[in-house]
Amino acid sequence: MTLTEKILARAAGKGSVKAGDNVWVKADILMTHDVCGPGTIGVFKREFGPEAKVWDRHKVVVIPDHYIFTADSKSNRNVDILRDFVREQNITYFYDVIDDPNGSWKFDPSKGPLQRQYGSQYAGVCHTALPQKGHTRPGEILFGTDSHTCMAGAYNEFATGIGNTDAGFVMGTGKLLLKVPETMHFRLEGQLQPGVMAKDIILHCIGEIGFDGATYRAMQFDGPAVKNLSMDDRTTIANMAIEAGGKNGIFECDDQTRAAVDARCRLNGTRQTYEPVERDRHESFVYELTVDLSKLEPTVACHPDPGRRQLARLMTQTQLDRAYVGSCTGGKTSDFLEFARVLRGKKVVIDTFGVPASPEIVHDLQTARWDGQTVWQILVDAGVQMTENAGCAACLGGPVDTFGRMNAPLKCISATNRNFPGRMGHRESQVFLASPATVAASALTGHITDPREYLS
């Protein structure tokens, strides 16, 4: 069996499963957020009754992160709906925006978009928060009401996005009927060259299979190169499995995985026992691709879909209005470090926005120093508008007052994950997806630029 089949078989209580089987699997974690949580709660209450209790109050993880730093009253209300439900159900893991469990959330626009407006429990973008708070463990099943839930596959678990109705069902029963996906195999070999990042690997793979190339399928990433990829790198890759239509992306468990998971579970006091799945000799794949990482170059996915692959060096004619680094995909500490490495001591020539994915990342960037200067300050000095208000922000547009949202038909190069028409705001705007290094180089020139030009 493949890694995905092994996890699903175990969760279904079966000795083996094969692609195409429909199986009931037990959930280990159900994650929901402020955009789909209220609707999921609505379905749960409607279907299981007003007095119903969630199947396991320790396994429902609630992470407001999408529309937080906005004056939109309905969005603020949605965070309050989550809080009311968490209180009613006595849910253990709720990463609230505010500290008062009986309060209500209201964003204060008069303080501006840059200054921190959250309390001590807020955790930022759900997919980044899940591993940081010790909710991702090898061998487990994670459901989330968000398509990028597949990011947690980097930790050797089966993680996939589901809708409100399915999530309402899981909330009540802890189970879900799933079709076992076929597995596509991506074997990674060789060493990434300077200026090339994990984002380039996944943009390359999606370009190879097309952006519906993995529909209904699992994407398994393994091979000798994986040991040189950090957990951040692996999450970037697994995160974008959905951008090829994939049901999940998955990696093997190694020492790095175990070290990260153990440390995080200990830190937040979550369960520290888990059972990884390992590869065996009897794997059946519907597709195989070997990628030599040493041959990859900085890559861009052109408007309007993540499968429109092109090399950055061939796109210098594309003029830009804006650059953006942030989101679960591209707003991690390692992403901002690469971003800063290119921008250091220089000035951006277009509007450039930086939105860290989590408060912890804000802290990292404000404390990491290069020659006495914080990375945060290096970015600010380069002209980047850096906000402390970690969250999904303009990656998916959001309410019109969202930080970095495109409210006009602009062209933006972005370290985020999706570039369909209107994704970052205005429906005639255009988004070009690239690594943080490529975004940085492009911000310095105002057109799409290969970051290797700025590496000395």
Place this chain on the structure above:
Amino acid sequence: MNLATIPQNSGERQDLKHLRLSIAILREYLRELTLAGKSDQILLRWARRVHPYGHIASFFASSRMMNFIDNLPRRRQHILMQSVFTGPVYVVRDNIDTDQMISAQYLNLVPTIPEEYEKLGSFALGGLPDSLYPVRFVKPGQMDSDYPIVVGGRNFGCGSSREHAPIALGSAGCHAVLAESFARIFFRNAVATGELYPCEIADRLCDALQTGDVVTVDLDKLTVTVEATGKVHAIKPLGDVRQVVDAGGLFNYARKTGMMSAA
């Protein structure tokens, strides 16, 4: 108020629709109050929140009463059940993602709150670029679409897992999407909510048809007939999907078939 005296232009029809909806909510809510036996506590919360000049519908939208509204017996807004339907199609191309079906800025609307469910419909397919789709699926100022059938190309519904997407289409009055292929989560959400029939068609209908062409969809015979030409296209077998959508979604189906106890 004598409803018959209200002029039937579109703006006021909408208000009327809201008003009727609000009255229905209020009536059910009041019943819920007596049943729940929590009236004092709830009324206190009400009293703090009621705005004397606010439209009652907007009160519901801005209140945190959803827990109670959700408990109403309303399982879904409409149940399809029709096996044959005829109407004009709205044609879109390949790779229509969920952002184009419902712009992310409207994800602040909660589908299980009836008024917000209705509103989601008014924004259905509103994210399509005007430059490519000058004819809109829902005309400005209307709550529902004139097109009960949407025709798409490949990979319809790619992108996010937001259930708002099939819900917006269903709320706008779409019964079926006829596409060459569907993205996984959208397909599942369309069936789980019972909002619409996602029908796969081998023929590339988005090239053969134009917005406004009238077709008849027959779910028993698995055919799409173009009224003007009489040309018939085959729908791929729907399998279990048919029964689940017929039942009004996953939960209704589970109860109907004894997988879940009737609530």
